[in-house]
Amino acid sequence: MLTGTDLALFRRLATEQSAARVPSIVAGVVRDGRLVWSGARGRVGDTTPDSDTQYRLGSITKSLVAAVVMRLRDEGKVDLNDPLDKHVPGTTFGSSTVGQLLSHTGGLTSESPGSWWERSQGGxxxxxxxxLTADAIKNRPGSRFHYSNVGYGVLGELVARHRGTDWFSAVRDEILVPLGMSRTTPHPEGRHAQGFAVHPFADLLLPEPSPDAGAMAPAGQLWSTVNDLARWTAFVGGDTGDVLRPETVAEMRNVATVDDGDAWTSGYGLGLQLIRHQGRRLAGHTGSMPGFLACTITDPASGTGALVMANTTSGPAILTVAIDLITIADEAEPRVPAEWRPSEVDSSLLALTGLWHWGPTPFLLKLIPGGMFELTPVNGAGRASRFRPVATDEWLGLDGYYAGETLRVARAADGNPSHLDLATFIFTRTPYDQAAPIPGGVDELGWRS
Known part of the structure; x- marks a missing residue:
């Protein structure tokens, strides 16, 4: 970041630390998969924290657990429509589906019964x-968004049963190690911030406890650093390495439910919180535990993300700070588009590119990186989708109207493509080609004046 941008970012962080009376706060800006700025204000002990100082993540833990669940889904071991009872039988809420638990629409109670789990040693x-007796279901499954820490305790058990280990070992081996997040741990290790409550009417601190949450730990146990959380922020933005396919993470970022009605500004995907702010569509997660607040948020469209962590129970508007950091970075230093370069393509696919017609409506089929196709209306308005290859002459829709649908290529006797079949819609090289199996047939007299 340029000197002026660096100052603006640091000033935003320093302003929040001072105004909200935060013992210490750290932050980072991620762009195109890497940490491009980090800053800190306040003290951990007698010194300023740095990008390797651990803070507690709270509910950001949920997103990492969700990533393991999505790996199970991609491996075919779990379907998001599966009832919980198929994987963790015997609960009183076994009809709630895996997808509903991921998106907080399973109807479960928000907190575990008994003592407040965030300040209690967990069982x-x-x-x-x-x-979790019969009254653990507070809403009809699928009927509404109702944030449930319990639901992620349950998902941690689902992960443990499928992997034959505890939930954290699965997260460590499948997410943290491949992403190089070696300083993300269930308990603080090395230099870390003490969690504090700040007295509301005096400049005094009260240390907060940080017990092991036991079975509730998948809802908020983890600790991390600016360096590690920056890598996770990049992951949510699409730099997924070999952990998940980018399209799976994009699916996690899709809206599964909204929290505030038709003109939504806050929603939830699959393990990720979603925010709409001044034309941006942001994804990530906030977190809080006694003594700590954290946030990671990214704008996949601009490639810029931000993270903030503080060691205070309440006070700073940590999500607002993160969004402001993204805005400052993008306004001060607009992202320069990547340089276009020719790429290797399978020349046999060129015969499929070009103009196709759905009825009288012309579409363009283009090859895009990764051996994928993009189908778009010529006039720019209407149903557009990207497709990835899954088999010979078959592609799977990734987004838009045709998400999850299969695009199949039909070939003539000479091997040349004759038409496309997309979810029963027939696309032909010329409008209503009589030689193609157009549903309902084509008038034998053809086009006329």
């Missing part, structure tokens, strides 16, 4: 399960 899965 094992058997104890948590036994505490």
């Amino acid at each position: 094992d899965w058997q104890a948590l399960d036994a505490s």
